[in-house]
Amino acid sequence: CRSLFQNVIWKHKGDRPSTLGDNTLIVDWMPQKDLLGHSQVKVFVAHGGTNGVQEAIYHGVPVLGIPLFFDQYDNLLRLQERGAGKILQLADLNGRTFEEGLKEVLHNISYRQNIQRLSCLHKDKPMSPMDQAIFWIEYVIRHKGARHLISEAYKMPWYSYHSFDVVLLVLAVETVLLYAIYAVFRFLCCRRKRKTKTKQN
Structure with missing residues (x-):
């Protein structure tokens, strides 16, 4: 990260590595959704969990993924196939491959364009989630509990x-x-x- 022009925010617990550059801020915790929503965020380096991938799509931030287990590889593969992210295999990970992958996602504009296209598709809904929640709350109030919507399983x-x-x-x-x-x-x-x-x- 020292060779990068950009600043880096790294969630890390433990002692600060001695080889870390001045452009890296280490934090124990940071609200990930708020960070991804910042207009200056260029790349999200992540393990590919479902929530992180969905938040990256929502905010239109390309992903450099390092999957570890479970559904992470599948989540990242879906992004990679759509040109919105790149996968680095843990077995192939070293300083050189990480830097090359990071620079590719940073400088190849197609990654940002593709993730922003997915973000537009994701957000294109007839009404916002808040408006939808308000509608259904008012609907239940108007129809006095909306008994007709209660599942027959209760009977x-x-x-x-x-x-x-x-x-x-x-x-x-x-x-x-x-x-x-x-x-x-x-x-x-x-x-x-x-x-x-x-x-x-």
């Missing part, structure tokens, strides 16, 4: 709601099948024993 008996009746039916069918298989094997074994005894006599 089901507890054993149906928790699928105990289905579980009992499946267990009953399995029991009958197992007993039938056991009876067939027992019949065949008894028949074989009788034939053996008959031959011996």
